Amino acid sequence: MATPNQRRTKGVTIVRPIVYGNIATPLPPRKTQETDHTHKWTVSVRGVNGEDISYYVKKVVFKLHETYQNPMRTIEQPPFEISETGWGEFELAIKLHFVPESNEKPVPLYHNLRLHPYEEDGTILSANKNKPVFTDPT
Numbered sequence: 063m064a065t066p067n068q069r070r071t072k073g074v075t076i077v078r079p080i081v082y083g084n085i086a087t088p089l090p091p092r093k094t095q096e097t098d099h100t101h102k103w104t105v106s107v108r109g110v111n112g113e114d115i116s117y118y119v120k121k122v123v124f125k126l127h128e129t130y131q132n133p134m135r136t137i138e139q140p141p142f143e144i145s146e147t148g149w150g151e152f153e154l155a156i157k158l159h160f161v162p163e164s165n166e167k168p169v170p171l172y173h174n175l176r177l178h179p180y181e182e183d184g185t186i187l188s189a190n191k192n193k194p195v196f197t198d199p200t
């Protein structure tokens with residue numbers, strides 16, 4: 063009986079382009095007085111042009127800065143995103159976990175959360191692109 067690794071298709075490479083990053087908008091002044099948080103932000107992992115990635119991405123784990131409550135946030139269905147408020151910029155670790163039948167190891171990503179500069183409508187988008195590549199897929 064072949065093990066999953068032995069059932070791989072030699073010489074085939076599958077590329078799955080994804081986009082991950084954050085948007086951020088300033089909080090209204092009265093809100094910042096309560097918590098000193100100045101922005102609301104959303105960090106997300108998406109397919110290019112909004113393509114559904116849940117057929118191969120089983121879950122996404124976001125690791126926030128340790129000062130956030132429950133900094134390890136697991137999202138098991140799309141949209142794979144986390145929204146929070148805060149006052150500063152820091153590096154988030156993101157780990158993509160794939161469906162079991164892919165037999166692929168999780169892929170780590172890193173994103174520097176950006177709160178500045180604003181776009182004209184007050185939001186900023188800081189996005190990265192990545193292309194998890196699966197060689198000799200099952």
Ligand SMILES: O=C(Nc1ccc(C(=O)N2CC(c3nccs3)C2)s1)[C@@H]1CCCN1
Nearest residue numbers: 099127128129130131147148149150151152
């Ligand atoms: O900003 C930075 N690190 C940050 C870590 C966490 C940040 C944040 O925004 N928050 C923690 C969360 C909470 N506040 C209260 C209770 S939980 C809101 S900011 C670095 C240092 C200067 C340059 N970049």
